[in-house]
Amino acid sequence: MATFLYRLGRFSYRRRRLVALLWVGLLVLFGVGAAVLKAPTSSDFSIPGTEAQRAIDLLKDRMPQASADGATARVVIRAPAGHTLAEPANRAAVEQVVGKLRTAPQVGSVVDPYQAKALSPDQRTALTQVTYKVTQVDVKQSSRDALQDAADAGRSAGLTVEMGGSATQGMPEQGASELIGLAIAAVVLLITLGSLVAAGLPLLNAILGVAIAMSGITAATGLVEMSSTTSTLALMLGLAVAIDYALFITSRYRHELEEGRSGEEAAGRAVGTAGSAVVFAGLTVVIALVGLGVVGIPILTEMGVAAGFAVVVAVLIALSLLPAMLGFAGRRVLGGRIRGLRGGPRP
Template sequence: MATFLYRIGRFSYRRRWIVLGLWVLLLALAGAGAATMSGKMSNDFSIPGTEAQRAIDQLTERFPEAHAGGAGARVVFAAPEGKTVVDPAVQAAIGQVVGALKGAPQVARVVDPYTAKSISPDGRYAFAQVTYGVQGMELTDADRDALQDAAALGRDAGLTVEIGGDALRANPKTGVVEVIGIAVAAVVLIITLGSLVSAGLPLLTAVVGIGIGLAGVAIAARFADINSNSLILALMLGLAVGIDYALFIVSRFRHELLVRKDGAEAAGRAVGTAGSAVVFAGLTVIIALAALAIVGVPLLAGLGLSAAATVAVAVLVAITLLPALLGFTGERLVKGRLFGHATPDPESDSGPVPMGERWARFVVRFRWPVLIVAVAALGVLAIPAADLRLGLPDDGMQATDTTQRKAYDIVSTGFGPGLNGPLVVVAE
């Protein structure tokens, strides 16, 4: 495979305009396809074949008015000290909140505490159950604001009103965090490589790779059921591996160019050596992600296949587009200066020994003490795993100052902790 990759590297370097043009065309086609043919992402979560899914399917089929798969909100009320929820003034305030909830957008059903008898034994706490006609991920900020506005009516009347449930869980969004991540990666690359040009190439190729990958996922959503979280996972993995794989090849190319003074030969050898590691690492990641499809959970299958496709694009970009871009930079990659210092060759035997090499020599020389200390440190870090408890996330994991956590705690206090984890039993 090394010989084949060597030829790809040389070809891409020498025919850089052709390779660059093909990738630009592919990026344009992918962008146009995503703009015109992209499908709607799904937020459905199901596990076919499980007893819980069969129960939900039966409810959806026999009792569609129950909206078994829809979002839910639990509006919890606590009467002021010395009063109960059956006092006329408190009951009137709760009725006002329930009335506002019934008129809120997307709300399919509201069960008030007096009809459902969801009143605590001491009479101080009660809750109303709100069912939406759509899933939580499909609710808009306006829908959630209407829920909060209804609760505010009860607070204005002197009640403690908190809201729990998945209706308040907003969709994860990409934006500022990803931009900050790219900026941090750029700073690290500049410091590590000592050259603006060397640092810019991995970032540029990574952006091209994730652009094509994300566009492909958006187009695939038109023909398959793909969860909206697939875009986020594909973006994170595509950016990480895109920078990582390009960094391998750029670092090797710089060394080969200093030794051989021939750009095409240096590109071929860089792709043939470091590129082999890139292809092997990429295939490992792709196989691992694609294996999520055999679990039988559509959500995981969509996440894995979308991320695997983006990683595959990142590998192709690294072994074809990157050598072409190296053809445009040429010797500027090794003649760059940063902070008044020439760009160093990390693989050169002359000059100061890099810190990484000094550390590697230390570890090899004192391998047994280092091994013992490392194993002992891992053992200490693993101590908390002895008390590890696994479970699905709920409102009890929210921050203590959030309304979801406050609602969870009030329900636990007034009704017992079991009410926060109800079971739905379907009998035929």
């Protein structure tokens, strides 16, 4: 293994333009595949074999209007002190809120608190539940706005209206947290390595690896049904391991250069030694991720396989593209222009 990796490192360093061109070509190929094959993802979540899942499937089959797996919102309405919801004016306001909820987009059913006797003993508080025809992932912002409008109608009548439930919670947007993570990683790498070039190489590897992995996962949606949350783990883990593995090899390459070896020899030794650790670490992570399929939960299986693919890409890039990029950087990975940081010139 070490001998093969040593030769691979030397080859990638020596033929760096060819290696870089091949990886750019793969990025373009996967990008085109993602654009052509991309298909809508599924928001269904199921745990086959459990009693709860059998009940949900039975309700879908016998009572589809019940929206057994639909998002829900609980609306609590309270009358002012000294008043009750049984008073005609307050009851009319509550019925107005319920009416607005029933006509809101994507709503399947609304429980009338008066008919369901969902009032507190003092008649001051009422509870109504809104069930949507779609799952939380598919609830549109316009539906949440309509929910808020219904609550505002009750508040304008002097009532206190509060809401909760899965339908009121928007899905977190991907991108912002990952960018923050990259920024923090850049600062840590810069402080540790003291070189802009050395700190930038692991980040560049991570970005390219994640781009290829995410494009591949997106393209796969056109071939198999995939959950909308499948790519989440792949994105986070792909960034983490790509930076980690590239840092191992870059650090060893810098050490070999400091020992006086040529760039090609340093790249070969770095990949042959640190690269072996990268291969076994990546293999261990992939086995653990694919092992998620043992539980028999489809979404966990999908996330494990997708994340495992991202790790494989990170390992391949660290072993082949990184030595090529080190060849382009040359000895600039040793010194930085930031005074006071490790690896940079001293004042």
